[in-house]
Amino acid sequence: MNAPSGDDEPAKLPTRPPTIKDVAERAQVSPMTASRVLAGGPNVRPQMRRRVEHAASELGYRRNENARSLRPGHKSGLIGVTITNIANPYYAEMQGGIEEIAAKANRRIIVGNSNEDPDLERQLVADFIGRRVEGLIVVPADPTHADHLAPESLGGSPIVFASRSVPGLDVDTVLIDDLGGAYEATSRLLDEGHRQIAFLGTRTSVLTGQRRLQGYRNAHRDHNVPVYEHLVRTGQQEAVGAERALTELLAHEIPPTAVFSANNRNTVGAIRAIARIRSTRTSETPAIRLIGFDWFEFADLSPVPLSVVAHDPRELGRRTAQMLLDRIDGARGGLAAETVELPVYLQLTPEGPK
Amino acid sequence: MNAPSGDDEPAKLPTRPPTIKDVAERAQVSPMTASRVLAGGPNVRPQMRRRVEHAASELGYRRNENARSLRPGHKSGLIGVTITNIANPYYAEMQGGIEEIAAKANRRIIVGNSNEDPDLERQLVADFIGRRVEGLIVVPADPTHADHLAPESLGGSPIVFASRSVPGLDVDTVLIDDLGGAYEATSRLLDEGHRQIAFLGTRTSVLTGQRRLQGYRNAHRDHNVPVYEHLVRTGQQEAVGAERALTELLAHEIPPTAVFSANNRNTVGAIRAIARIRSTRTSETPAIRLIGFDWFEFADLSPVPLSVVAHDPRELGRRTAQMLLDRIDGARGGLAAETVELPVYLQLTPEGPK
DNA sequence: CGAGCAATTGGTAACGATACCAAACATTAG
DNA sequence: CTAATGTTTGGTATCGTTACCAATTGCTCG
Secondary structure (H helix, E strand, C coil), rough: CCCCCCCCCCCCCCCCCCCHHHCCCCCCCCCCHHHHHHHHCCCCCCHHHHHHHHHHHHHHHCCCCHHHHCCCCCCCEEEEEEECCCCCCCHHEEEEHHHHHHHHHHEEEEEEECCCCCHHHHEEEEHHHHHCCCEEEEEECCCCCHHHHHHHCCCCCEEEECCCCCCCCCCCCEEEEEHHHHHHHHHHHHHHHCCCCCCCCCCCHHHHHHHHHHHHHHHHHCCCCCCCCHHHEHHHHHCHHHHHHHHHHCCCCCCCEEEEEEHHHHHHHHHHHHHHHHCCCCHHHHCCCCEEEEECCHHHHHHCCEEEECCCCHHHHHHHHHHHHHCCCCCCCCCCCCCCEEEEHHHHHHCCCC | CCCCCCCCCCCCCCCCCHCCCCCCHHHHHCCCHHHHHHCCCCCCCCCHHHHHHHHHHHHHHCCCCHCCCCCCCCCCCCEEEECCCCHHHHHHHHHHHHHHHHHHCCCCCEEEEEEHHHHHHHHHHHHHHHHCCEEEEEEECCCCHHHHHHHHCCCCCEEEECCCCCCCCCCEEEEHHHHHHHHHHHHHHHHHCCEEEEEECCCCHHHHHHHHHHHHHHHHCCCCCCHHHHHHCCCCCCCCHHHHHHHHHHHHCCCCCCECCHHHHHHHHHHHHHHHHHCCCCCCCCEEEEEEEEECHHHCCCCCCEEEEEHHHHHHHHHHHHHHHHHHCCCCCCCCCEEEEEECEEEECCCCCC
């Protein structure tokens, strides 16, 4: 037994965090009264309130949220987030947007990196559900292996997809306007008179990559300009690959006069390739026009002229989180799944994101 | 009451996630047996095992980890992380490293953005402790308001600081070698013969900024070269500020011949300022030498020659997480707090991080 | 001064899971 | 065939918290 409340020594050897019973004992009240005080409940004499608060602060008491969330009606206050690559600045910014909205709604985010691996993703989601998250935000790793993301296998937790969609599933999704952005960029190049426009993109198994390629094709179709298939290079996941691909193309007998790079990594590779070519064959080579998907901090510093299709990952995160919270609060209870496409901005002289 | 097990309809209206009792009932066993099966316990007849597993998968049962962690001896499996700015690519990469190590140790991270605000940080930490995280990783927002980060106010959860330290507190800390990196970079410039070296840095209230400035000064001292105080410009938190500051300096009657920029943002600003000046006054102006702290993706594309002091934020995250896990496992139970300084690499021709 | 009412406090049970023990059952040796 | 041993199953209590109700106290008003 502890000494009575006259005992003032700090006694700092908490092998185990103090419980509400410890607080109650020290304050000489019942656990119920202590609970009422600490939950800010009504009908407590100020004297009791002070006694309990004092005891709690002396012991360094923290309410155990896990135990609390066990009681019926209580939620965990957690939102599970799986991202294919946390370290990617794009998703980092998106995560920032999610956190911003979640924090406003007094929720925390619990984050896992799926590393583009659907199995890892499945484990993460299972873990999150085990922790009774109130909802899930997922950047789906692989749309063809996404059974574990189907609403019926989630035990009722709402889910929203961010940045990528999964065709077969009826799930709220927030995308950016890949098709429109690619269309607009390519159209711009065509309007400028270019007829040999290289496409540099990722694997087309990533839906985003597929849609951007589609926008490129659609623009050609609508301008009645044929696509030179040899100028379409997909599968570059990293900058080095893109650099190599474009270097090859520039050596081709029908070289591109302009390049549309479908993401950040490909844009970097394209810049390097163009800069290198230009330093070898000096002024006689005509300038290569470049438009890249994804905004990019140093566009104004690029050694080759660069326009970008900009969009706002933070806003993507915000919208996704808000959509999820609306589902959680039941604000959009019965409504069917919705897909939102965020706008993109063709920036001819980039100045930074919105 | 539910119909007996003959009932095969999916019955998908889970207003409430199924509990182990639901599973037990459906499998016609006691909750204890169900628990044993689902925890992989021994001494269960295969027939029972199958019955329970079948019932569990039919109901979509997930063990409630919150309830589980309530039992004595069980941990939450959570690590709380507060970062001053999640969206910063540097910290995003660091978070990636933390997650990597945490995942290997079968832990999840719960992440909050303190937004450089010590009050928010305090709330986050309180929340994390309430969730019984097994440990905390914090990028401290403000070393002068950090009482809430003292071990004695954390109820026993181990804590490790990443990227920034808090002088008064006896806490494990992982830093990068700011002093050494700044010293090395500045020394290099001095060795090259420069005598007017501008310093562009953040507020010196950020300890990192202070240490980098100190390295700059120490290098001057050891080379017996006086510091021109007007060339020391601190307080630039963003690139625009740095660009303005350096533009001013370049117009000064004693302009710098070289620049040491103490972080990423300042480097970007410096590049812009130098590029702009060079485009105005053409070839007669001598080249400005630039070395920047923090690695930077497009260093090889920079329109002005640039060397960088590189370091690896992912490794910073990994080390921090490992240090925390060691504390959690008691591997370093009684040992005093330790501060680790990760090495930096002066890259004269940048090629990317390790 | 006592009935009537509100304010205050405490006891009990339950949230979901499981450690511990006891009961029931099967198996083998003697 | 019985005792002893091992295997399998279930009951009970508990982790920390709080909703619900009952018990107690203090207060007002007729």
